Amino acid sequence: MGADGGVRRLEVGQYACVFCGLPQDRVATLEQDWVLLEPDVEVLAHLVPAEHRWIVLSDGRVAVYGVCPPEADQRCRIEHRLACAEQGLPDLWPWLTALRGENGRQAERLATAEAEAREVELPDAG
Numbered sequence: 751m752g753a754d755g756g757v758r759r760l761e762v763g764q765y766a767c768v769f770c771g772l773p774q775d776r777v778a779t780l781e782q783d784w785v786l787l788e789p790d791v792e793v794l795a796h797l798v799p800a801e802h803r804w805i806v807l808s809d810g811r812v813a814v815y816g817v818c819p820p821e822a823d824q825r826c827r828i829e830h831r832l833a834c835a836e837q838g839l840p841d842l843w844p845w846l847t848a849l850r851g852e853n854g855r856q857a858e859r860l861a862t863a864e865a866e867a868r869e870v871e872l873p874d875a876g
């Protein structure tokens with residue numbers, strides 16, 4: 751009886767975040783992997799980008815909920831790293847990240863143009 755029939759005992763433990771020290775729920779995923787979820791937080795799925803929604807299955811494991819658009823009352827869990835004050839946010843909304851990048855370049859061009867304008871206006875301050 752060495753084989754376990756593919757059903758491993760599901761252990762849910764709490765692990766302290768190495769960045770902020772707060773507890774996170776370590777939950778098994780469908781892919782035989784683990785994910786560290788924010789404890790006691792369930793939000794409406796449409797508030798969370800599709801690839802970051804974790805829904806709890808009947809056996810206690812979790813899976814990414816990619817249904818689009820999500821059902822109105824579907825709730826999901828999120829990874830602690832999205833809520834961690836000590837970690838940078840990943841690329842949650844690709845269009846927003848693209849807009850931020852474009853704005854960064856625009857701000858740089860504006861700053862360069864203003865610096866050049868100042869040089870022309872003030873050739874010699876002495």
Ligand SMILES: [Zn+2]
Pocket residue numbers: 767768769770771772830834835836
């Ligand atoms: Zn943390």
